[in-house]
Amino acid sequence: MSSNPLRIALAGLGNVGAGVVKVLETNADLIARRAGRPIEVVAVSARDRTRDRGVDLGKFAWVDDAAALAEREDVDVVVELVGGSDGPALTLARKTLAAGKPLVTANKAMIAHHGLELAEAAEAKGVALKYEAAVAGGIPVIKGLREGAAANRLHHVYGVLNGTCNYILTTMESEGRDFAEVLGEAQKLGYAEADPSFDIDGVDAAHKLSILASLAFGARVDFEAVAITGIRHVIAADIAEAAALGYKIRLVGLGEANARGMFQRVHPCLVPIDHPLAHVTGSLNAVVAEGDFVGRLLFQGRGAGEGPTASAVVADLVDIARGATGPTFAMPVADLAALPSAPAGERRGRAYLRFLVADRPGVLAELTAAMRDAGVSIESLIQRGAAADGSVLIVMVTHEGPERSVDHALEKLEGSPSLLGAPMLMHILER
Amino acid sequence: MSSNPLRIALAGLGNVGAGVVKVLETNADLIARRAGRPIEVVAVSARDRTRDRGVDLGKFAWVDDAAALAEREDVDVVVELVGGSDGPALTLARKTLAAGKPLVTANKAMIAHHGLELAEAAEAKGVALKYEAAVAGGIPVIKGLREGAAANRLHHVYGVLNGTCNYILTTMESEGRDFAEVLGEAQKLGYAEADPSFDIDGVDAAHKLSILASLAFGARVDFEAVAITGIRHVIAADIAEAAALGYKIRLVGLGEANARGMFQRVHPCLVPIDHPLAHVTGSLNAVVAEGDFVGRLLFQGRGAGEGPTASAVVADLVDIARGATGPTFAMPVADLAALPSAPAGERRGRAYLRFLVADRPGVLAELTAAMRDAGVSIESLIQRGAAADGSVLIVMVTHEGPERSVDHALEKLEGSPSLLGAPMLMHILER
Numbered sequence: 001m002s003s004n005p006l007r008i009a010l011a012g013l014g015n016v017g018a019g020v021v022k023v024l025e026t027n028a029d030l031i032a033r034r035a036g037r038p039i040e041v042v043a044v045s046a047r048d049r050t051r052d053r054g055v056d057l058g059k060f061a062w063v064d065d066a067a068a069l070a071e072r073e074d075v076d077v078v079v080e081l082v083g084g085s086d087g088p089a090l091t092l093a094r095k096t097l098a099a100g101k102p103l104v105t106a107n108k109a110m111i112a113h114h115g116l117e118l119a120e121a122a123e124a125k126g127v128a129l130k131y132e133a134a135v136a137g138g139i140p141v142i143k144g145l146r147e148g149a150a151a152n153r154l155h156h157v158y159g160v161l162n163g164t165c166n167y168i169l170t171t172m173e174s175e176g177r178d179f180a181e182v183l184g185e186a187q188k189l190g191y192a193e194a195d196p197s198f199d200i201d202g203v204d205a206a207h208k209l210s211i212l213a214s215l216a217f218g219a220r221v222d223f224e225a226v227a228i229t230g231i232r233h234v235i236a237a238d239i240a241e242a243a244a245l246g247y248k249i250r251l252v253g254l255g256e257a258n259a260r261g262m263f264q265r266v267h268p269c270l271v272p273i274d275h276p277l278a279h280v281t282g283s284l285n286a287v288v289a290e291g292d293f294v295g296r297l298l299f300q301g302r303g304a305g306e307g308p309t310a311s312a313v314v315a316d317l318v319d320i321a322r323g324a325t326g327p328t329f330a331m332p333v334a335d336l337a338a339l340p341s342a343p344a345g346e347r348r349g350r351a352y353l354r355f356l357v358a359d360r361p362g363v364l365a366e367l368t369a370a371m372r373d374a375g376v377s378i379e380s381l382i383q384r385g386a387a388a389d390g391s392v393l394i395v396m397v398t399h400e401g402p403e404r405s406v407d408h409a410l411e412k413l414e415g416s417p418s419l420l421g422a423p424m425l426m427h428i429l430e431r
Numbered sequence: 432m433s434s435n436p437l438r439i440a441l442a443g444l445g446n447v448g449a450g451v452v453k454v455l456e457t458n459a460d461l462i463a464r465r466a467g468r469p470i471e472v473v474a475v476s477a478r479d480r481t482r483d484r485g486v487d488l489g490k491f492a493w494v495d496d497a498a499a500l501a502e503r504e505d506v507d508v509v510v511e512l513v514g515g516s517d518g519p520a521l522t523l524a525r526k527t528l529a530a531g532k533p534l535v536t537a538n539k540a541m542i543a544h545h546g547l548e549l550a551e552a553a554e555a556k557g558v559a560l561k562y563e564a565a566v567a568g569g570i571p572v573i574k575g576l577r578e579g580a581a582a583n584r585l586h587h588v589y590g591v592l593n594g595t596c597n598y599i600l601t602t603m604e605s606e607g608r609d610f611a612e613v614l615g616e617a618q619k620l621g622y623a624e625a626d627p628s629f630d631i632d633g634v635d636a637a638h639k640l641s642i643l644a645s646l647a648f649g650a651r652v653d654f655e656a657v658a659i660t661g662i663r664h665v666i667a668a669d670i671a672e673a674a675a676l677g678y679k680i681r682l683v684g685l686g687e688a689n690a691r692g693m694f695q696r697v698h699p700c701l702v703p704i705d706h707p708l709a710h711v712t713g714s715l716n717a718v719v720a721e722g723d724f725v726g727r728l729l730f731q732g733r734g735a736g737e738g739p740t741a742s743a744v745v746a747d748l749v750d751i752a753r754g755a756t757g758p759t760f761a762m763p764v765a766d767l768a769a770l771p772s773a774p775a776g777e778r779r780g781r782a783y784l785r786f787l788v789a790d791r792p793g794v795l796a797e798l799t800a801a802m803r804d805a806g807v808s809i810e811s812l813i814q815r816g817a818a819a820d821g822s823v824l825i826v827m828v829t830h831e832g833p834e835r836s837v838d839h840a841l842e843k844l845e846g847s848p849s850l851l852g853a854p855m856l857m858h859i860l861e862r
Contacts, residue, residue, distance in 0.1 A: 140579025148571025151745030
């Protein structure tokens with residue numbers, strides 16, 4: 001073993017940053033044996049020097065301007081945990097790579113938006129840009145796709161990528177409660193942010209999906225092409241009806257590579273109860289990848305939190321210490337395919353539709369006529385008698401058909417006075 | 432990308448060998464982009480030159496003596512798919528490493544028995560010895576533990592490691608049939624070997640467990656220390672009674688590192704129905720690793736078969752092509768701990784006990800007295816009235832207690848004329 005330590009600068013000392021310090025201290029000996037050399041933090045940068053983070057930070061050099069870490073002579077690798085797709089995080093990332101130093105980051109937004117630029121900068125200097133912690137927390141799924149599945153043409157990658165949404169959906173499921181109530185509780189418990197929109201509107205999952213899709217398909221990251229729907233409009237009745245039909249509801253990020261290009265969607269989905277994703281509960285994450293030789297692989301674990309995320313950051317550091325790196329997205333940026341965005345309307349599948357309607361004659365005829373006129377064939381239909389507020393719940397599951405037809409049917413119904421609120425459309429996971 | 436190919440020799444052209452050729456041909460372009468250079472088979476060795484393997488082998492050099500592959504000047508890496516812990520496989524492995532060439536193998540028996548010797552040989556020459564395909568087929572679990580979880584002190588690693596056993600157990604489960612019948616059918620279908628003992632007696636799972644435990648715990652491989660019980664004595668009634676109690680039966684390989692050392696056991700186990708391993712059906716494999724920071728990780732996929740196993744072999748080749756290798760067991764052999772074998776009797780847990788007894792007075796009293804005398808406390812007991820053959824089925828689940836006490840109780844009952852055959856003891860997975 002070399003006694004020459006790998007010297008780390010940490011930018012950002014929130015939970016994950018403090019976690020990285022704890023991991024490197026607690027398991028210093030084991031990590032040095034695996035890395036072939038010690039890994040030591042030498043410098044840090046954070047807004048607040050006085051906050052108690054539960055670890056001794058006194059021995060590190062403190063730097064006010066995070067970007068200055070990139071240029072320190074005593075730093076071999078910079079770990080960026082500042083967050084945000086642009087701003088100080090991006091400045092630090094650019095400076096680090098320009099200085100010819102490897103960068104480790106947990107920043108999914110930055111990789112989704114600027115990953116290609118940063119990967120090219122890393123290639124130009126022959127240094128590593130690693131981001132295992134950016135997707136699915138402690139689960140080594142970046143490594144699993146990038147290296148473990150390297151022999152395969154992967155055609156699908158999908159999973160439960162946002163722990164906050166999964167906590168909310170599975171709590172709604174187990175307790176029969178409504179979205180707003182569970183969200184409020186999750187915020188109180190610290191499981192959801194004060195401004196939860198990045199999570200519950202699906203943006204965070206979409207960042208992660210765009211990274212997974214790039215790795216899986218050998219394609220340029222294309223976050224803008226992800227179709228995103230969050231979980232705000234899922235009601236307790238949706239979960240109950242889905243359960244009666246043999247499904248769980250999960251926020252699924254789905255990437256597919258086919259002859260038309262690359263399709264990417266984040267959407268609340270009906271998942272058959274015997275599918276592995278149906279067993280992913282609470283704040284767990286899971287990723288499924290399907291390849292031409294390996295078949296279906298599943299990776300599951302804790303997708304967030306101090307310990308798991310720090311575990312992923314340190315795994316990247318061990319790889320760097322061992323010299324086991326390579327191109328950011330598994331191949332040089334020039335080799336990544338610029339896949340066109342495959343249109344959703346061309347897809348076929350089954351859909352769950354839920355309507356809240358007024359309790360008056362002819363409403364069911366109106367709905368079913370709209371389906372017929374759009375060419376949508378109905379596999380099953382449930383109507384539940386009027387609730388206390390006079391609304392009637394109608395749930396349909398369609399036969400397999402073009403997604404476009406279902407969209408047309410809903411367009412026909414737009415503005416109908418029979419509808420109390422917008423209908424809910426969820427696709428059924430057919431993998 | 433370098434146009435300088437990585438030149439491979441393949442020893443053994445069974446399903447997996449033919450699969451490796453197919454993978455490398457089918458995905459040649461994608462693999463070259465990921466590996467940074469083409470990967471090409473140049474020489475092969477197999478007993479039968481004439482068998483149709485569904486791939487064109489005419490362009491490769493054929494070598495009669497596999498060991499000669501190690502010394503060919505046109506070969507950069509040898510892939511050993513001959514099988515068997517000793518004999519030609521071991522000779523080839525030794526010669527390859529002695530010649531300073533990297534070795535890739537799917538041979539779990541050889542790694543379990545001779546892995547340390549071979550790892551030292553690889554270190555001496557500074558070349559890679561890789562074996563992703565040796566454990567859990569296509570699932571990148573060697574990489575997941577060795578690199579993905581490198582930041583953690585892993586304290587448990589366990590899983591469903593043998594697809595044949597899992598196919599038999601889950602077919603018994605879904606069809607209510609008995610072991611011998613399902614095994615016979617599995618043999619006809621090619622899911623079980625003509626001589627199935629390596630699989631059903633747990634030896635294959637034990638080979639894999641000893642490798643996982645080494646990686647997880649930073650310990651020397653110690654196959655001899657694995658306590659092994661197979662699934663031969665599981666009867667349909669065990670599966671039915673376990674189901675009634677809320678469990679599935681799985682052949683679980685369990686490794687644990689604790690203050691007393693390393694505990695390794697392969698054993699049919701009762702797994703709670705809400706545990707991830709309860710959802711592992713058919714010939715799937717799954718591995719769970721639990722670490723101090725990452726928490727619980729699950730890796731699941733196809734544990735055998737041409738495509739998945741070849742996928743793992745080629746992943747190792749891509750790593751070698753990229754130069755991303757490192758020590759065989761995650762750290763140099765000299766750094767691996769020689770952990771003592773922790774005694775099973777010190778363990779505490781709950782157990783399932785099943786007796787087939789004669790239908791006569793006093794038998795139940797005899798059994799329960801033996802339990803009491805050994806200090807075993809019974810949580811639940813089920814007695815099913817006499818079967819057509821006059822036998823009575825008695826199932827007990829114990830409270831948590833020392834495993835030693837249950838063993839003592841069974842020793843007391845040994846030779847009792849009340850027992851029709853040996854009792855069945857299965858531990859309950861408490862993780």
